[in-house]
Amino acid sequence: MLRLRFVLLPLAALVIAAGCGGKKPPVTQPTTQVPAPSPFPGAGGGASGGSTGSTERPPAPPPVPDSGSVSADPLAGKTPEEINSNSPLKPVFFAFDSDELDDTARQALNQDAQVLKTYGTWMIAIEGHCDERGTAEYNLALGDRRALAARNYLISLGIGGNRIRTVSYGKEFPFDPGHTEASWAKNRRAQFMVTSK
Amino acid sequence: MSRSLGLGVVMAGGVALALTSRPVAAWISEPLQQQTEFRMSLIGPGTQPRLGLPDFTVDPGDTELADASRTLVEVLWKDLDFEKEYYLIPRTSSASIPIVTDPKSLPFDRWKELGADYVIVGVVHRLSGNLDIEFRMVGIKDENAGKEMFSWHYGGSGCAVKNVRFCAHYISDDFHKKTRGLEGVARTKLAFASDRDASRMTGRPIQNAGQGKEIYISDYDGANQLPVTANRNLNVAPVWSPDGRDLAYTSWVSGFMDIYVRSLYDARPPSRPAGVDNNVENNLAAWSPDGTKLALASTRGGDWDIWVVNRDGTGLHNITNYPHATDNAPVWSPTGAQIAFTSDRTGSNQIYVIGADGVGLRQITFGCQGCDRPTWSPLNVIAYTAGAGPGHDIYALDLASNKTIQVTDGQGSNESPTFAPNGRHIAFVTTRWGKEQIAIIGINGRKETLQRVTDAGNNRYPNWSRTPGGQ
Numbered sequence: 001m002l003r004l005r006f007v008l009l010p011l012a013a014l015v016i017a018a019g020c021g022g023k024k025p026p027v028t029q030p031t032t033q034v035p036a037p038s039p040f041p042g043a044g045g046g047a048s049g050g051s052t053g054s055t056e057r058p059p060a061p062p063p064v065p066d067s068g069s070v071s072a073d074p075l076a077g078k079t080p081e082e083i084n085s086n087s088p089l090k091p092v093f094f095a096f097d098s099d100e101l102d103d104t105a106r107q108a109l110n111q112d113a114q115v116l117k118t119y120g121t122w123m124i125a126i127e128g129h130c131d132e133r134g135t136a137e138y139n140l141a142l143g144d145r146r147a148l149a150a151r152n153y154l155i156s157l158g159i160g161g162n163r164i165r166t167v168s169y170g171k172e173f174p175f176d177p178g179h180t181e182a183s184w185a186k187n188r189r190a191q192f193m194v195t196s197k
Numbered sequence: 198m199s200r201s202l203g204l205g206v207v208m209a210g211g212v213a214l215a216l217t218s219r220p221v222a223a224w225i226s227e228p229l230q231q232q233t234e235f236r237m238s239l240i241g242p243g244t245q246p247r248l249g250l251p252d253f254t255v256d257p258g259d260t261e262l263a264d265a266s267r268t269l270v271e272v273l274w275k276d277l278d279f280e281k282e283y284y285l286i287p288r289t290s291s292a293s294i295p296i297v298t299d300p301k302s303l304p305f306d307r308w309k310e311l312g313a314d315y316v317i318v319g320v321v322h323r324l325s326g327n328l329d330i331e332f333r334m335v336g337i338k339d340e341n342a343g344k345e346m347f348s349w350h351y352g353g354s355g356c357a358v359k360n361v362r363f364c365a366h367y368i369s370d371d372f373h374k375k376t377r378g379l380e381g382v383a384r385t386k387l388a389f390a391s392d393r394d395a396s397r398m399t400g401r402p403i404q405n406a407g408q409g410k411e412i413y414i415s416d417y418d419g420a421n422q423l424p425v426t427a428n429r430n431l432n433v434a435p436v437w438s439p440d441g442r443d444l445a446y447t448s449w450v451s452g453f454m455d456i457y458v459r460s461l462y463d464a465r466p467p468s469r470p471a472g473v474d475n476n477v478e479n480n481l482a483a484w485s486p487d488g489t490k491l492a493l494a495s496t497r498g499g500d501w502d503i504w505v506v507n508r509d510g511t512g513l514h515n516i517t518n519y520p521h522a523t524d525n526a527p528v529w530s531p532t533g534a535q536i537a538f539t540s541d542r543t544g545s546n547q548i549y550v551i552g553a554d555g556v557g558l559r560q561i562t563f564g565c566q567g568c569d570r571p572t573w574s575p576l577n578v579i580a581y582t583a584g585a586g587p588g589h590d591i592y593a594l595d596l597a598s599n600k601t602i603q604v605t606d607g608q609g610s611n612e613s614p615t616f617a618p619n620g621r622h623i624a625f626v627t628t629r630w631g632k633e634q635i636a637i638i639g640i641n642g643r644k645e646t647l648q649r650v651t652d653a654g655n656n657r658y659p660n661w662s663r664t665p666g667g668q
Binding site for chain 2: 125133134135136137138140141142144145148165166167168169172173195
């Protein structure tokens with residue numbers, strides 16, 4: 001099964017480059033077909049001045065620091081498990097009881113999309129997680145909505161839907177076991193796991 | 198009268214899995230004398246009769262039998278106390294009263310001092326590996342004084358010396374049925390998910406170490422807690438098939454959320470009736486009362502809806518089919534004609550009821566905050582979780598009168614109710630003792646009906662079996 005997917009990947013990438021990938025019509029952002037350079041003019045750039053990392057970037061930077069140099073790529077020889085333990089794919093965070101992507105979340109996903117374009121063979125699972133408030137059953141459903149929101153956005157950025165599966169863990173796996181808003185904020189997340197490469 | 202005897206769960210060590218079912222063996226349960234009028238006289242209105250349950254007399258010199266008999270009586274005391282059909286006189290209060298073999302020689306005055314209406318007189322003999330019990334209830338007061346109100350004979354392999362808890366549960370259910378017309382639940386079981394094994398899921402980075410949960414089952418009173426799964430993964434939300442032979446549950450063992458159905462009585466690998474599609478998440482299965490179908494929450498239609506599928510995986514179809522809303526947590530009505538579920542289609546989670554065929558939708562809670570996990574009793578009461586947070590409580594809505602009562606008292610958070618098959622108690626998750634534990638409370642919420650079921654690790658997602666002991 002996995003092997004089959006792996007083989008199909010380059011084909012999928014082509015399909016995406018040619019136009020609409022994925023199985024469902026992307027919901028949010030209109031997809032720009034330009035492969036590498038800054039494909040999201042309006043996505044996160046202008047609106048959110050608040051978050052830090054964004055200002056250091058001039059308008060059209062190279063997509064990801066170590067992209068392109070695959071031969072010297074430290075990630076090349078690593079197993080998915082090793083990659084996941086210090087992942088270049090950044091999680092995105094959500095407001096309480098919400099599955100909406102804010103500007104900060106979109107920015108993180110824009111970068112994640114670049115990573116996924118650089119490593120076009122990676123298959124990922126997006127995990128949706130919740131904080132401890134609310135019932136376990138409710139949070140299992142909410143977690144899936146969060147993962148789905150992230151998946152739909154990545155698809156809108158040109159990542160093939162067949163590379164991205166979603167899974168909810170509800171509130172079962174908190175990142176931070178604390179019981180304050182600071183902990184909860186870290187736990188309301190969609191995070192990325194490389195499942196094969 | 199032939200009786201089928203569910204032998205309950207036999208499992209090797211901690212190593213989960215296949216339970217063996219034994220054929221129905223020689224169970225002896227027969228009347229010593231018929232007492233037909235008694236049942237009527239007890240069922241009439243009035244206060245609870247006060248019942249004494251002292252130790253039984255055993256064959257002299259057989260200490261193993263004596264120990265088994267004492268355990269039997271202690272378990273039986275709790276079983277009878279559980280339903281509150283009788284007021285059980287504390288055994289410490291009656292400990293100094295001599296036990297007898299002949300009902301006529303009971304120390305009536307001593308029992309009268311304790312206010313007893315009736316006293317159980319039990320005589321236990323060993324018959325190979327089994328207890329053989331003469332069980333009598335004797336009147337203490339007034340015109341009943343010295344009368345045998347109920348007499349029965351229990352024994353056979355269901356009363357094995359090594360498994361007297363089952364024997365006690367059987368006697369309790371039989372006694373409740375014959376003297377009170379009540380379907381007791383002493384032979385029923387609970388299923389739940391527990392992290393007590395502290396197994397870390399494999400394949401996850403250390404900073405998100407996933408604590409696995411395994412499915413466990415236990416007797417209704419928390420005895421005999423045993424693992425059903427041992428896959429070191431996340432397994433939640435077990436539900437008993439109506440015949441008590443299978444469990445459906447949600448597992449992430451494939452890496453994604455899906456419904457699995459596992460037999461407790463053979464070693465077949467679990468089936469996945471909801472479709473086995475890794476792009477679809479399936480969760481929170483619920484058996485139809487006839488055991489032929491499962492309702493579940495699924496993202497198969499693009500967002501969460503309630504789907505129904507035959508237990509063999511055929512006929513999967515969407516019954517709510519409502520776009521851009523989360524429909525979740527289905528449960529069948531006692532007749533199987535309807536399904537209750539939660540939906541946030543109006544903005545906040547409320548409870549709805551829909552025909553099992555997908556027509557006749559109606560909303561049954563309004564303005565409920567944090568509403569979740571309805572459960573539907575045979576007495577036509579829907580219990581559910583609600584609360585604006587941080588904690589939740591269990592509420593019960595009587596559909597006949599449309600009255601809602603709060604069942605739990607606000608201590609800790611109380612969630613995920615599941616009804617006893619006779620509708621008189623609710624098992625639920627509570628944090629009132631710190632970690633998440635399974636507890637049971639009477640439907641009236643009275644404090645003296647609260648009892649704790651689990652204490653190891655965190656325990657969640659309880660489900661109460663529908664039938665006594667399987668089979």
